[in-house]
Amino acid sequence: xxxxxxxxxxxxxxxxxxxxxxxxxxxxADAHGRRLRPHVxxxxxxxxxxxxxxxxxxxxxxxxxxxxxxxADAGVADIRLPYPLHPVNADRVLKLxxxxxxxxxxxxxxxxxxxxxxxxxxxxxxxxxxxxDVGFHRCGIDPRAAGAAEFVAGxxxxxxxxxxxxLSHAGHGxxxxxxxxxxxxxxxxxxxxNTLADQAEAIGxxxxxxxxxxxxxxxxxxxxxxxxxxRPGNYIYFDRTQVGLGSAAWDECxxxxxARVVSRPAxxxxxxxxxxxxxxxxxxxxxxxxxGYGVVLDGLDVSAPDDNLLIERLxxxxxxxxxxxxxxxxxxxxxxxxVPNHSCVVSNLVDAVWLVNGHEVVDxxxxxxxxxxx
Amino acid sequence: xxxxxxxxxxxxxxxxxxxxxxxxxxxxADAHGRRLRPHVxxxxxxxxxxxxxxxxxxxxxxxxxxxxxxxADAGVADIRLPYPLHPVNADRVLKLxxxxxxxxxxxxxxxxxxxxxxxxxxxxxxxxxxxxDVGFHRCGIDPRAAGAAEFVAGxxxxxxxxxxxxLSHAGHGxxxxxxxxxxxxxxxxxxxxNTLADQAEAIGxxxxxxxxxxxxxxxxxxxxxxxxxxRPGNYIYFDRTQVGLGSAAWDECxxxxxARVVSRPAxxxxxxxxxxxxxxxxxxxxxxxxxGYGVVLDGLDVSAPDDNLLIERLxxxxxxxxxxxxxxxxxxxxxxxxVPNHSCVVSNLVDAVWLVNGHEVVDxxxxxxxxxxx
Numbered sequence: 001x002x003x004x005x006x007x008x009x010x011x012x013x014x015x016x017x018x019x020x021x022x023x024x025x026x027x028x029a030d031a032h033g034r035r036l037r038p039h040v041x042x043x044x045x046x047x048x049x050x051x052x053x054x055x056x057x058x059x060x061x062x063x064x065x066x067x068x069x070x071x072a073d074a075g076v077a078d079i080r081l082p083y084p085l086h087p088v089n090a091d092r093v094l095k096l097x098x099x100x101x102x103x104x105x106x107x108x109x110x111x112x113x114x115x116x117x118x119x120x121x122x123x124x125x126x127x128x129x130x131x132x133d134v135g136f137h138r139c140g141i142d143p144r145a146a147g148a149a150e151f152v153a154g155x156x157x158x159x160x161x162x163x164x165x166x167l168s169h170a171g172h173g174x175x176x177x178x179x180x181x182x183x184x185x186x187x188x189x190x191x192x193x194n195t196l197a198d199q200a201e202a203i204g205x206x207x208x209x210x211x212x213x214x215x216x217x218x219x220x221x222x223x224x225x226x227x228x229x230x231r232p233g234n235y236i237y238f239d240r241t242q243v244g245l246g247s248a249a250w251d252e253c254x255x256x257x258x259a260r261v262v263s264r265p266a267x268x269x270x271x272x273x274x275x276x277x278x279x280x281x282x283x284x285x286x287x288x289x290x291x292g293y294g295v296v297l298d299g300l301d302v303s304a305p306d307d308n309l310l311i312e313r314l315x316x317x318x319x320x321x322x323x324x325x326x327x328x329x330x331x332x333x334x335x336x337x338x339v340p341n342h343s344c345v346v347s348n349l350v351d352a353v354w355l356v357n358g359h360e361v362v363d364x365x366x367x368x369x370x371x372x373x374x
Numbered sequence: 375x376x377x378x379x380x381x382x383x384x385x386x387x388x389x390x391x392x393x394x395x396x397x398x399x400x401x402x403a404d405a406h407g408r409r410l411r412p413h414v415x416x417x418x419x420x421x422x423x424x425x426x427x428x429x430x431x432x433x434x435x436x437x438x439x440x441x442x443x444x445x446a447d448a449g450v451a452d453i454r455l456p457y458p459l460h461p462v463n464a465d466r467v468l469k470l471x472x473x474x475x476x477x478x479x480x481x482x483x484x485x486x487x488x489x490x491x492x493x494x495x496x497x498x499x500x501x502x503x504x505x506x507d508v509g510f511h512r513c514g515i516d517p518r519a520a521g522a523a524e525f526v527a528g529x530x531x532x533x534x535x536x537x538x539x540x541l542s543h544a545g546h547g548x549x550x551x552x553x554x555x556x557x558x559x560x561x562x563x564x565x566x567x568n569t570l571a572d573q574a575e576a577i578g579x580x581x582x583x584x585x586x587x588x589x590x591x592x593x594x595x596x597x598x599x600x601x602x603x604x605r606p607g608n609y610i611y612f613d614r615t616q617v618g619l620g621s622a623a624w625d626e627c628x629x630x631x632x633a634r635v636v637s638r639p640a641x642x643x644x645x646x647x648x649x650x651x652x653x654x655x656x657x658x659x660x661x662x663x664x665x666g667y668g669v670v671l672d673g674l675d676v677s678a679p680d681d682n683l684l685i686e687r688l689x690x691x692x693x694x695x696x697x698x699x700x701x702x703x704x705x706x707x708x709x710x711x712x713v714p715n716h717s718c719v720v721s722n723l724v725d726a727v728w729l730v731n732g733h734e735v736v737d738x739x740x741x742x743x744x745x746x747x748x
Contacts, residue, residue: 007748008748009747009748010747010748041690041691063690063691064647064691083636083691084636084637084645084706085636086634086636086706086707087707088634088707107637107639108637108638108639108706110705110706110707111706111707114707133639137639137640137643137694138637138639138645138687138689138692138694139636139637139639139645139692140637140639141639142639142640171689260460260462262457262458262459262460262513263458263481263482263512263513263514264482265481265482265507265511265512265513265514265515265516266511266516269511271458271512271513273438273748274747276654276656276719277719277722277745277747278747280650280654280655281654281655281656281657282650282655283655313512315512315545316415316437316718316719316722317415317437317438317457317747318512318513320511320512331484332458332460332482332484332485333460333461333462333484333485333488344690345650345651345690348651348690348723349722349723349745349747350745350747351745371651371723371724371725373383373384373648373651373652373691373723373724374381374382374383374384374647
């Protein structure tokens, strides 16, 4: 089937680009002797996880237990949740431990004790990593605060927990203003983690894993001393934000939204059938200010934006596109392809994506782990 | 079951409030002698549509054919799509016409001709309304442009189409700066529609329906001359935006997100397990500037915001809440309830919501039409 025959809007995933993106990231990790553990929140597909594992990934990351349950059911043997699970979920964790190697993060003494008690009660041991805040200021202990190394040692000493190392997420890399700034963030992250690992070692905690994860800083983290594992997710598809951050080129963006012109009410206005229920209201990030809710490509077979078109407003089921310059021949019924601002959130909105090779639709890929929020 | 036993995050729908919201809007429409045709995009649930129809609604609105297919399967006999369907969908429309009374909008001569040809070819007739742009500048013909009435007459003359009237959506009511401005928008909308209906009547098109739809202007549209039908959707749940626009009070907001504290890394920072995959990055609208991605209520049984808490940033699976003043006793494991900025988009993210009455979970309601984007 040709992609022009698909119902719109829908999500297209370019199969050769996905293969290439997976291979390149794995090759980079291999060349630097680091383990790659892709975050599957970007694709939410066991089929694509198997491709990543087949190329050499050491395991996967999931965002929530609900995602981990899907991937464990699909036979993935090593799943890490870089998420501060609360012990109220002990029943689900215990079930998962029966069928996969699960690890997760802790960043709070009460929570660590809660897990220790739950695991001890069940006669089990679970792998944990200490989450370290390296500047994103979301979760994690402050590595510069008094008692940081002691917290690590305290977790290591708790029965029922097996401390595997330190883990961080440099989410502030998405707000970097330049390549140099992104590189500086990756360097500072590694320094903070190495220093804390040294301090913990000095009070008896053996150095083990140091895991970092974020696509914008991944290429710089590879070169940092001490890092054992990388957990990027977005690199499998990339998106407009990653192009804006210099992490990808347009012709590496593997996920696009196929949309149709449904109204053409003015010469400077085109209405598409892809609204926030497809593209989301997530804004683009990157080194330069980028208005618009994704970019319309300059034709169905072109990997560059049509600079005359700005997606200036989304309703749930409409995109208002403004023709900012020149003329625009688009008329009702015409198709366009859009690179979204953020591909991970687009995956979460659809039950399936279409795998394409050029114009040929090669497969329908079910997004099995869509909407697993708990 | 008590709501504190639910897995988090999840979506709660207060059943008594839903019943009351439905009854009040129906009573207001009845009192003014207008037909009420609720937009079901807000709840996407055939079960709730049946409650609306049982109270006196004349039919429902859906956003896309995929939603209409779900509600037609559920036995809803009258479905209107205030959406500019393209004739590429003729096969689906013809199938729907076999099992429900379907109508939709047209705003472009090529599209109207395309539908006329498709319906004539199939030996069928479909009901259409002309979409009129009353200031939102999304779809619709410009009613003040030369040829507007002639466009209406042209549609009325096309074989295969049965013109039922005019339809508009005052989406710019969401950007009103005051009650007075919202009322002025409803008045101007009615004036534009009545004038166009008069002009069309003068060239031989009988006056029939004049349909308007938007929750923020609904209470003012009720009082305008000539309006035959109202199509609000959000009123069944309301949300923070509607409170901001004066359309609802906090204790009318029926949809909340139940979330759990998962990290407490600093005295001024609380991390919840409800991210953009639950709350979305939609911003609040209303008469005053309202930062934050929803509001945390001041306890599980309180219908007023905790003004010391600001949801200042969302990741996909985390909410960063800043403690802006006072102290905050929230600790990992604690539960909070959040009124989202926009309830319609929250419904679209979950497979099911929990119907609650106070703390009691009374039912699990499947969101059957979630994600029907085509």
